[in-house]
Amino acid sequence: MKYCFGVDIGGTGIKVGLFNSDGVMLDKWVIATKRTEDGKDVLRDAAAFIESKLEEKAISKEEVIGIGVGIPGPVKDNGEVLELPNLGIGHFNIEEEMSKMTGLKVKAGNDANVAALGEQWMGSGKxxxxxxxxxxxxxxxxxxxxxxxxxxxxxxxxxxxxxxxxxxxxxxxxxxxxxxxxxxxxxxxxxxxxxxxxxxxxxxxxxxxxxxxxxxxxxxxxxxxxxxxxxxxxxxxxxxxxxxxxxxxxxxxxxxxxxxxxxxxxxxxxxxxxxxxxxxxxxxxxxxxxxxxxxxxxxxxxxxx
Missing domain, CATH: 3.30.420.40 (ATPase, nucleotide binding domain)
Structure with missing residues (x-):
């Protein structure tokens, strides 16, 4: 069995879903979005939470395809983000940063875009x-x-x-x-x-x-x-x-x-x-x-x- 995580980062909460490779949601959680001077604490918190859930559920990283991340701002194809004013984060590459923190493959997109993709895949847009x-x-x-x-x-x-x-x-x-x-x-x-x-x-x-x-x-x-x-x-x-x-x-x-x-x-x-x-x-x-x-x-x- 292979797994992946869907991480939807918002201004007040981070929604995390655990899925199998067939797209079945196995579990989901919400953690608070922490606002600090270094806005990247949001990514660190999400990464640490995923690590804790892998340990809790006895899932090895070899079994995880990767992490999909949605954020409230424009994301380029290469994962580059110019600015996320709602989270206090400036120019950086979210895919590279999150991958370094977790050791897993990461793919990111704008939150509204990924919501649309979700509806087209498993919702009213199917x-x-x-x-x-x-x-x-x-x-x-x-x-x-x-x-x-x-x-x-x-x-x-x-x-x-x-x-x-x-x-x-x-x-x-x-x-x-x-x-x-x-x-x-x-x-x-x-x-x-x-x-x-x-x-x-x-x-x-x-x-x-x-x-x-x-x-x-x-x-x-x-x-x-x-x-x-x-x-x-x-x-x-x-x-x-x-x-x-x-x-x-x-x-x-x-x-x-x-x-x-x-x-x-x-x-x-x-x-x-x-x-x-x-x-x-x-x-x-x-x-x-x-x-x-x-x-x-x-x-x-x-x-x-």
């Missing part, structure tokens, strides 16, 4: 040769899969759907420094921002609250949902006309809204896309928080082929 995953959480992320592989672009920044410009009249800045990005309207925080425009007297509002109210027929909440999905539908029409994917897989916390989200996205996607692309599939992601770990495992398993 069976689709090409797909785009859109993650609607605190921000808006994206991952492009073509013929079962990540399309990361020349510098690892491919799939940054959240920073497509959708409103040229916006005066507030996005976190990326531009104005009028999709993330400012279709993320969980963006939906709350729109809601405050329509429902200024409603306290403690969240994206979930908005969708719950919309499902009950609240007119103002329906306007909020429709506006957020109008931006999203138009943006995805442009993505479709560039990439021609078979399917869009919608993940992230906002995706828990379910059918109402898909219906409103399609409402604005269909009239804004060319006829040949109107029949694309829209589906809710199914792997949840495990998608990144599955994608990381796939990353290392496919590199071993």
């Amino acid at each position: 069976g689709f040769d090409s797909m785009v995953m859109v993650t609607l959480g605190t921000g808006v992320g994206g991952g492009i899969i073509y013929k079962g592989k990540i399309v990361a672009g020349s510098g690892g920044a491919g799939g940054e759907i959240g920073h497509l410009p959708v409103d040229y009249n916006e005066t507030s800045s996005c976190g990326c420094g531009k104005k009028g990005c999709l993330e400012q309207y279709a993320s969980a925080t963006g939906i709350v921002r729109i809601a405050k425009k329509y429902m200024p007297n409603l306290d403690d509002i969240s994206a979930k609250t908005v969708f719950d109210m919309a499902k009950e027929g609240d007119e103002l909440a329906l306007k909020v949902v429709d506006e957020a999905c109008r931006y999203l539908g138009i943006a995805l029409a442009q993505v479709a006309q560039t990439l021609d994917p078979e399917a869009f897989v919608i993940g992230g916390g906002v995706s828990k809204a379910g059918d109402i989200l898909i219906d409103h996205i399609k409402k604005h996607y269909i009239p804004n896309v060319m006829d040949a692309l109107k029949d694309r599939v829209f589906i809710i992601a199914s792997l949840g928080n495990d998608a990144g770990m599955y994608g990381c495992a796939r990353l290392i398993l496919s590199s071993d082929v």
